[in-house]
Amino acid sequence: MxxxxxxxxxxxxxxxxxxxxxxxxxxxxxxxxxxxxxxxxxxxxxxxxxGAVKNNQNQNISIAFTVDDVDAEYERLLKLGVHIIDAPKLQPWGAKNMHFCDPDGNHIYFRSLPE
Known part of the structure; x- marks a missing residue:
């Protein structure tokens, strides 16, 4: 599955x-x-x-996208005017993540994984 x-x-x-x-x-x-x-x-x-009205208080889901170079994506998104919540940071499990939200408040992560 x-x-x-x-x-x-x-x-x-x-x-x-x-x-x-x-x-x-x-x-x-x-x-x-x-x-x-x-x-x-x-x-x-x-x-x-x-058709249902949404309250845009999404607190139980996030979407993570794996990218080749999270630092390059960080710079690209800044140029697009995206508000970054957390700049790229190495996580204890080895991934390097950055965090931002879409206009409805859904949490999004771009991450690079170690090879």
């Missing part, structure tokens, strides 16, 4: 999908206001509005 999809539920699909495309450096022509695929290969990342 493998994880098939992570879906971010939001009241503003356009805004959140644009944010993820920007931070993940992905382009798309999709402008659907209800459902958008951001990543379609491997584990899918989607953004969806099911």
């Amino acid at each position: 493998k994880l098939g999809e992570v879906c971010i539920e939001t009241n503003d699909v356009i805004k959140i999908a644009e944010f993820y495309r920007k931070i993940l450096n992905i382009s798309s022509d999709c402008s659907d206001e209800i459902h958008q695929y951001i990543i379609t290969k491997g584990t899918t990342l989607t953004v969806y509005n099911n």
Whole structure:
């Protein structure tokens, strides 16, 4: 068994999908206001509005993306105006992580793993 999809539920699909495309450096022509695929290969990342009002107090989930060079991604995201909560830091388990949030307050980590 493998994880098939992570879906971010939001009241503003356009805004959140644009944010993820920007931070993940992905382009798309999709402008659907209800459902958008951001990543379609491997584990899918989607953004969806099911019509229910969200409180944007997401405290029980985070999304981590493994990147080649977390320090380079840190500099790139700063130039994009992303507010970084924690700059890249080596963790006790060996990963080097940085932490930020999307516009809805979902916690995101970019990490580089030791070889």
